[in-house]
Amino acid sequence: MSLYSFGLEPLSCHAWNKDRTQIAVSPNNSVVIIYEKKGSEWVKIHELTEHSGRITGIDWAPVSNRIVTCASDRNAYVWTLKDKLWKPTLVLVRINRAATCVKWSPLENKFALGSGARLISVCYFEKENDWWLSKHIKKSIRSTVTCLDWHPNNMLLAAGSSDLHCRIFSGYIKDIEDKPGPTAWGSKMPFGELLLETKDCGGWVHSVSFSPSGDQLAWVAHNSSVSVVDATQGKEVTQLTTDRLPLVSVLYVSPTEIVAAGHDCCPFQFSYKGLGKLEFVKKLDVPKQTSKGSMSAMQHFRNLDKKATDDEINELGCLHQNSITQLCILAGEKARVTKYSSVGLDGAMVLWDFKH
Amino acid sequence: MLSCTLQSNLMEALKAVLKNPPINTKNQNVKERAEGLVLKVLSAFKSSDIEKAVQSLDQNGVDLLMKYIYKGFEKPSDNSSAVLLQWHEKALSAGGVGCIVRVLTARKTI
16 A cells, blocks of 8 residues: 655545546645656646536546546536647536536446435436536435445446435436346336435435445445445345444445445445345554654653653554545456555545455 | 332343333423433442443444433533443443444434
8 A cells, every 4th residue: 555645635536547647636626636647756737627616526437538527616527638638518417506426427428416406417418419418316315415326237326315315216318328127226217216215324325335246235324334235135224333433435345345434544344245244344554563763852852842742653543644535446347446545634645455 | 110220130220221212202201201210220330330231232222322321411410420421431432433423413312
């Protein structure tokens, strides 16, 4: 694992390009900065400044090389690279509240946008008029949509919301694609159809993630719990309450293993092997071995004066010094992730290795 | 309930009082009575027995105990805070910060 600090500003979101040589991040303001890896340093190469509100979501489509960004100014833009510059195209999302999260679908022909307007906007490109159109999903959502994830079949969409529920909708758009086949979640899938609604999760749902096969859905909620719903087991929910601070981002790294991170500043591994068998495996951060070394008497008393302690090690025994805001797959396909990245409120990005 | 405490079978009393918490009722009186009972049982324990009692509870029990502890903090009386703090320390080591987070995020209060 390696840590890189992008400055002091908290990083709210990040996205990687296809070969992981470029990263798009937002330092908690209305600008997206793209850095390129040069040696062991990250050099700023582009700055995307179309938004007027704080950026809440970035997603980079690896194959088509388009970036979609959404912000609290109720807009979303799709950026395409033309002549080495990123050109924005406004997307007509038609929402009257801030956008909270955005995700490209697996085949990159559409993307979903969650918003505080209690709806999800699924947007696709219409060739005739050369613009991006959107269709709304409003059914039974009673509060802000906080997180989204697409099912591998490019049709189903999972959404977590601050009304304490997790839902799966159909995001099938008949203008641009063929009818989907039946899945373990249901067979009739007109656009906006609600295929699953879990009961009260106990807290705001912060993040959702489908398993590589799409048959399980994991989410983390603000009541410090991780839950998994299994389509192969009659859509039963297994919940595990942890004795730590709430987790904020969750990622499936293999058919059974889940990595989640949040306010405890380091990633944790969980394992789901069947109904009722959701377990905590281990903490994935190895605390730095601090060598006390030789501290001069001057240092010793200076520390006592400044910090009321003569320890010079940092408080938290982990790489990140503040909450982690987002996890992202770095290397390996969804069923066997070998590396993932995390960004946090401390302005740092850490690359982690995952051993199966 | 009274007979349990009279018999000094405090462990049983604790389990009994933590069963069926008044979560779904809107009746304030019911909630207050339940809280009063819990407080009585908690105060009846000897300091050295608190840890064992907490160990005997399952995860949900510890969460529920923590909710009652915080409710008790809201209306301090005589010696209640000191007793509650002792319980809080033991419940915290059993339930961790996650337990306290669940007290804060719970929509339906006891």
